[in-house]
Amino acid sequence: MGRVTGKVAIVTGGASGIGRSCAELLAQEGATVVITDIQEAMGRECADVITAAGNHAQFLAHDVTSEQDWINVIEQTVREHNGLHILVNNAGIGIAGSIVDMSLEDWQRQQAINLDGVFLGVKHAIPAMRNSGSGSIINMSSVAGLKGAASLSAYNATKGGVRLFTKGVALECAESRWPIRVNSVHPGIIDTPIWTKVNPEFFSEGGNAVDVEAMAELGVPTGKAGYPRDIANGVLFLASDEASYITGTELVIDGGISA
Template sequence: MNRVAGKIALVTGAGMGLGRASSLLLAAEGAKVVVTDIDETAARQTAELIAENGGESLSFSHDVSNLEDWPSVMSAVAKRFGRLDVLVNNAGIATAKNIEDTSLPEWRRTMAVNLDGVFFGCQQGIALMKQSSGGSIINLSSIDGIIGEAELAAYCASKGGVRTLTKAVAVHCAERRYGIRCNSIHPGYIWTPQTENYLRDLGTLDQEKAKALARHPIGFLGEPNDIAYMVLYLASDESKFVTGSEMVVDGGYLAV
């Protein structure tokens, strides 16, 4: 317990799945958590769950792809808590389309949420974190930021961008001695509503789930807390020498 006691954390896309699990675990380990989501009701529900367990939380409606949304969220964090220690750029979308079938609007929307949103978050996070003692920026990429999958053309491109943007941010902050670390997490298939919807779009859910399972040598698909615990590690001072790293949490997917 208390691995991030006293830290102020902001988690985007916190209304469900990995974002909600990460928010709840950070709060359970002592952080005060600001949860945001484009779905305001879902964000509020996550904040209520934190409060029910004795934690402190704020929630905001937040479209990460809209630059104008970011300053108001950051201003609220600064006004309430005076600083930001942890930023989890988690919000993301996936469209099951190959390169031939992906439309320009689908491509641009995926890039706007998955890559522009992380770009905005890193810029805004650095601006606030460097005013205090630094912090940890955690960007959610994917195994598909390292390899390609035929039916996820735009998603793969966006998550590959997150992977290398993270390294550029890490080196920038380190060279300037900001005390800000930046790392990316690369999940395998984690059983969330987004994963379920993606597999259903590919065909029969049971068949597609079985195919996905077969690609993970460990023998099962991940759960949101499998990623939340990596978020917790990177948010904590336990990882003070870790920056610019890509943390693969994939049940062995990339090992074969």
């Protein structure tokens, strides 16, 4: 207990799946957590559950593609909680399918959420973290940011972008002597609602949107899907002072897929 006591965290996409588990675990370990999402009812419910357990959380409506929303969220967080020390850039979507059938609109929507959203978060969090004395930024990439997949090339582009953007920003912070660490996390197949939103043609070779375990049996060396808490445990470590010498790296949590 208490691995991030006294720290203030923002978790984007915190209403569901991996983000929700990150928010719950960071709050359990002593952080004040600002949960942000476009799913307002679910986000508020998540904050209420955390608060009812005696920990500290707040929900703010936030579209990560909006720079004005980012300015508002960070300004309100700093004003109400006296700082910002942890940012989990987690919000994301997956649009699958053949690249020759992908519309420019879908390409740009996925880029806007998965990559522009991370850029905006990093850009606006760094000044707040410098003023707060320290920071840890954790960008949610994917195993799909490490290796390609035929039906996920547009998603690969966003998550590969997150991976190298993370390293470049980590080096800028290090060379500038800003006390901010920046790392990426790379989940494999994790049982969350994201799979129910991926377009159905992705699942034509054996799995389906409602059976993540069957998909994992086919595609994960351990034969098992991961759970949001598996990812949250890694995020907590990177957010905590236990990871104080870790920056610019990638934490892969994938049951061996990338091995």
